[in-house]
Amino acid sequence: MQNIETAQGQSAVMRQRRLSSLNRIVKYVLVRGLTLLVTVTIGVYLAILIANGGGYVDEMRKGQIRESVSIQMAGDPENAFLTLQERRALEESMVNTQIEQLGLHRPFAIRSVEYLWSGLTLDLGRADYLLSDSGSRQVRSILGERLGPTLLLMATGQLLLFFSSLALGLFLSRRYGTFLDKFIIAMAPTSSAPAWFWGMFLILIFAAVLGWLPFGGMVGAPPPTSTFWRFMSTLKHMILPVTALLISSIFASAYSRRTFFLIYSSEDYVEMAKAKGLSDREIERRYVLRPTLPTIITSFLLTIIGLWVGAIVFETVFNWPGIGRLTQQAINMFDTPVIVATTVIYAYLLAVTVFLLDIIYALVDPRVKIGGGGTKS
């Protein structure tokens, strides 16, 4: 009887504790989410300020208005009877009315807030020159088309990088001092070169000299008709870019993980666990990996930020039809709306990546879970 009561009491305490830890995680995630939203807002506002420094956003909007007005007028049969001058005057007055309607005559400080809102809600306007594959001028649909390939490539690369560097780090810390260990340490400085740089070498070796793999792009030309072969073709096109991403970061990442594991495995509680007779695997998992994971996630975060930002050149080198390649095309064609839009998208992509990692961080960091010791900074 008594036993049952205690058991019930215990489970109630457990439930309460679990609830409060869930509470903390939710609170932590919310706070981080808000911070990131602020970051995105600032990033977008900065983009607008920079772009507007030369009055470009205004030009952009006015150009759109002019275009829509002239289309509207061309479609109206009544205007066919007007002389050229009358028509110009009419057009001018219509443009001016619209400018006033949209509030473009108001001071920039007020308008910038509006731009900020449309930027944040991804209402990105129309491109000057670039078209989406379906022929649309809407920046949003152009970006939508390009987002998939970018996410596919970067997510694959980043996930592979995370797990392989973790595994390699663990492996090296176990085999500390061997030739492989020394080799990885010696290779670590090569990670100072970005992924596109290694990509160039890989293309040179495997595409230009050996001819084993394609120079770039996402599917072979002409694209295979069956879904399966298209998938295989994409897979084949991803080998070089993903390898380049891995090479560019894995040595330094593995080196720092290994060093971290080595430092942590000389802690007293690990010695204690060893004395208790726990297996190596158990020790690694519970006493080495677990406490280092939050720090590892933080450092991985920095790597990922670097990768995202490098994606622009990276995709250009591999001719990968993603956001980065789009940015490069927009730069070459001076397509302002698209450039501003890609900056906004990158701000979002970075923030989302960081947010996802923050959630994982909250799940693995005992301080967030139990202690409630505040945010990580």
Next chain:
Amino acid sequence: MKATLSNAFRQLRRYPSAVVGCIIILLLVFMAIYAMIAIPYSEAVRLWRGADNVWIQTPRNAAPAWFNYFYREKQPESIVMKTAEDPSLKQVVDLGGGVSTSDFVFEFDYQYDGFPTELSVFFDAQYSAARPNVALKWVTPDGREIPIADLSVRASENYSISQDTKVTRRLGGVVPERGLFADPNNPNKVLKGTYQLVGEGLIFEEGSSVDASLVVYGKLHGIAGTDHRRRDITIALLWGTPVALAFGLVAAVGSSIATMFLGAASVWFGGWIDWLIRRINEVVMILPLLPILIMIGLFYSRSIWVILGVVIALGIFGSGILSYRAMFLQVKESGYIDAARAYGAGSGRIIFRYMIPKIIPTLIPGFVTQVPSFVFLEATLSVLGLGDPVLPTWGKLLNDAQGNGALLNGYFYWVLEPAFLLMLAGLGFAMLGFALDRIFNPRLRGI
């Protein structure tokens, strides 16, 4: 502090990677100094802009000359002969009445296995009304004579034999640079021997003259080869060195020093300043740096110094500030800071005289490891076509190579040369930085 530094220096010698890194950096520094002395800034800019036909006599997309050491089949280097520089090539005979003949013979020995890429004759004529006439004739080693063209020469005339379709037709549809050099028995082989381009000129005025120069464009040029606009890549390789070093070092030193000051201020003043700096840091850390740089490059200025300023301004924030903060928090607790406060030292004095000097040794590995990332950042911007508009840099070479399909067309040297130097610069600083990190960071020692 001096003792720490000299101690560190002594330890440095024990790390082979640090020694190699130092040697690489020194090499690059010498190269940079040599570049700036040998080719002054304005000259480099002028040459790279390529105005006034400076590059008219170099071949297009030529590989480096030292390629010949590695291949059995020897490829030609450019042959340039000028009557203006060597008067013995020209013979003027006065026929009286203002008319004279002005003949020239360009004789050269062609012992290469590859065909040249282009053939051109440049004329410089002086006359007041009547243009001089020149008849060109090609003499092969086996004695065949092939008429090339009859020209009425303007003051400055560029006659490209390779683009003359009449010559092509005369050679049976073979482009002149192949047809004129081919062995009649085996059109795919070069007939080695002494070739002649004979020009028979007629001058119709007193005091009039005509000078000619022959350029047989080769497939190899100089130490580094040439690009699609005939420019000698050596110039960009040389001048890329000071640009890369200056950009990397200034950006790294500038941003790490600013980061350090901010970290010190954050810790010393604490309170809302600390809070503000940490929040700003959180925001800036995940701002998309490259897109912002791209927008600045596009809308304002592509000058390398403007970009450098922005890079430093945004580079101040990042993970660095947090580690400096952690270090300063320890320093702040030390006894001598209390002592300084006790004798009434002001905030500025404590930060500058007591807190920062203590941290400076750890600053060094920090910025040395940062240099490569900034060197590559400059290259990244250039590859995107946002490099400095006038300066030749490594990144701009890569951009040109990328834009002209260097890898597809097999001009590997065009990519590999700047890439090699970039890697060298990156590796040099990274290797030194890794060693320095181990020396100054005792936790890493022995691991």
